[in-house]
Amino acid sequence: PPFPWQLSAPASVLFASFGWIPSLFNSTTTAFPDVNNSIECPDMISWDIITNSLPIYIFIISALGILLNVFVILVFCLHKKPCTVAEIYLSNLAAADLLLVSCLPFWAVNIYNNFNWPFGLFMCKVVNLGIKMNYYCSIYSLVLVGIDRYIALVHAMSHGRMRRPKYAKLGCLLVWIFSLVLGSPLLIFRKLEYIAQYNVTACYLEYPNEKLALFSDVMLAIVSFLIPISVITYCTLKIILALKNKSMDRFHTERTEKKATILILAVLGAFFICWVPFHLISILDVLHRAGVIQDCYASNVIEFCHQIVSYLAFFNSILNPVLYVLVGKNFRKKMWEVFHQWAILRPVTSDSTRSHLSSTLKTTA
Template structure:
């Protein structure tokens, strides 16, 4: 059975070639999508580590307290950093077609992918809600926009995400394949229904719910930004630039996460014998590798958006690194 996880290049190729009579798709035309994936993962790893550490350092080292939006974006950078830290393991695994890191690391690294997907989507949802309250509910925001509540919400999101991924960590195992004389890191669930339930959970809770909430908040924010009557309020004008940053992050979220979730949905239908197998096998070689490339890329695109669109972030970054890099003037003794 083909796995839905990003490290199963070898297994995918094995499962397709095990049916020589199947002529649904010629795999040779799509091998290049998998050949360059280890190199791409290493590039994303280097860029992502530098960029997300940069974002976290700016938020932590700046002399002023983080705003509610910055608390969420800082946690978003931390979630990306956790996922990016697992990239070297995936790159080595895919290159060697062998898992050499042991069972504990298999469970930990295997869980990082879904932890990142869940936490990233819900943190982005909270950022959109915060911007919605700032722009649309300007008179009734109350305690909901206090930094303390943002920290509590982030804690709840992390616990919720960790709880959802406990079964993945439990069933993720290091398994020796006698037929191909290699060790694989894969999910060994007790039944096929577990895979179906996990995929539906990811589609609904991991993507659809945050997408609907974020889309609603985004649509309302766009209406306010286009409303000429609202522009006369100074508070609304102050929030406009920060809202543009959130809208940019949301657009990247759609581009990077939607193809993967479409693939998960189609694969679930195939598991339930609703979707034709030939179409699914074609999607494996077209949509799946491209969707994984996009999911990986999202971890290093967000910091670039902060720097390009976030004026307040750029100002904080200049202040932090000018203070760190520039020498302080010597004090004169009397």
Template sequence: MEQMMQVTVATLLPENSSTSSPFGPSTAPVSAEWDLITTTILPPCIFILSLSGLLFNTFVLAVFLIHKDRLTVAEIYLSNLALADFLLLCGLPFWAMSLLNNFDWPYGDALCKLVNSIILINFYTSIYTLVMISIDRYLALVKTMTAGWLRRTLYAKVACFVLWILGLLLSVPAMIHRQTIFNEENELTYCILNYDHGSFSKLTHQILLNLVGFILPVLIIVFSSGNIIRSLAQRRENMGFQDINDTKATVLVYSVTALFLLCWGPFQIFTFLDTLCDIQVLDEELWSHTLDIGTQVSAYIAVLNSTLNPLLYVFSGQYFRRKVSAIYRRNRNQRRGSDMTIYQRSVVSTYINRTDQIKAVVIQTFKQFFHDT
């Protein structure tokens, strides 16, 4: 077979299809030990990861939606990040069920394309949302006087919309090549990226993933962060104090960005190594097993980012905690007000009833008095 399909061992990796050894219809690149891990250990972990992440991100989105105050620019971007994470986690149960069924995909070609494209859309949307957050911090702390007019909520909402369109467009190539393939030998249907061996489309896609999806946004974030740190240091030297609110908001941004880099960085490295194998800089046969396992592990570390982000909002986000406290106090006061209203109505009703009874007794007494006289 001259052109062999590249099949990813993990159904959830739309970005990197050659990390497994290419195989024909009758071979499988999975060892007995790895098969035990993927069918016994990973599925329950994925279900727990998905459920907890969905609950956390739902909580974050609910806080932003329920709170009556107008969202700030930074909060609009953070809510956009939470929405992207929520959508990614919605696809995890499909991947877990596929692992349980020995990588069988019974959900059809449409869901194969949709579910496995969500990870790419989430990746691009998340990284460029972090870029916009860094730029917003840069404008707020470095260009306060000259570019403050750019920090408008309308612009932030438009930027979020553009980011979703960008993520969708960048995921189109993977969506096109993602297909369901039926293996007659074991009668299983696989959801795979159907790239020809040494495909230029695959090579272009991976270079785009590394450059546009990682290196370029990281450079922008590093530039913004460096200028922010320098500006805060100069402000502290000149004025002798530092705004604690600006510091805490900046710490939250840095924490979210650092978590993203730690979670997605390993996957980007293995994607780059796979590209080196495709252009024959590295020996593909020698690196094949390492890339199989490395891409598996790094992929799960990557999606872990979507579950951990909401925890950062809670522990590092001062304003987020204030919103939660305000919602709690408001609901508690409403319940108290409702209870007081019920009590007051009860008192008034009792008073009226007793007054009517007293009136009836008095009238009856007067009637009896005049009748006797």
């Protein structure tokens, strides 16, 4: 079957809302009538490179992401000391990234399979719900991280009691519940249907009408981008100002907080670089679908850019664990201590096993 940008306008709309990688199925700016202005809108961009490389790229990102994020979670979980508040939030972020990279291979297989979804209706709904939940879990975990650093460095004396592990765990739980609630419409509107015209069994998101689809996209931009980015930006600016206060160096506790904050700022910076372009292009895409942007060339550019920034957003899921190792001194310390614990535990376990086997043989003899 032809790719979505080769389909007629109704079929393109049918394939629109691919889920978390909407740009691949969001092209209404094709060589067919434009759904907004009913004029010929020729495709001016070659898509062969993107469509051929996308499954390979997703598989690489998924393999690296699963390996690295599982490693991060294991380091935090296996270390003999309990996690700090900041580490609880970072491990929650790693769990959200792990959820994303675990779901992406299903879509890679779907693309490689000429957009035939082979996994059934249940997985069609669940996989896309997991991808959508990463939307919210990632950014709101960073909101919690930013607020935690803000309290630790700016209001340590007045609000320090709020920074307790039990509150951090409760905050992470609420983020997951919040993400599940916001992603739940996918369980209702996500469908699996055979399209005889193209001989494709498609897993797609079909809202009752276009107004509801646009409302959903606008709310997504507000709830998953504008609000959290505003909070993160405010906290980050306050944190940077607090780090410039040289008097903090006199206190060991504050120096420890500064080390953790440097890692947090690196993670926040990586998130901004990887995700802000995606959300900005998504907003432009909503404006195009609403008829605000009607220029054919602009529509093609938005569609192409949506592909590129989607790849960039994927990369954030493997960038965070790398930053933990390269920038996080405390994480590296924990990592080596876990390796040391494991190195000591292996000989002890081996000696215990040999001793038990020897005593068993003596008893049987």
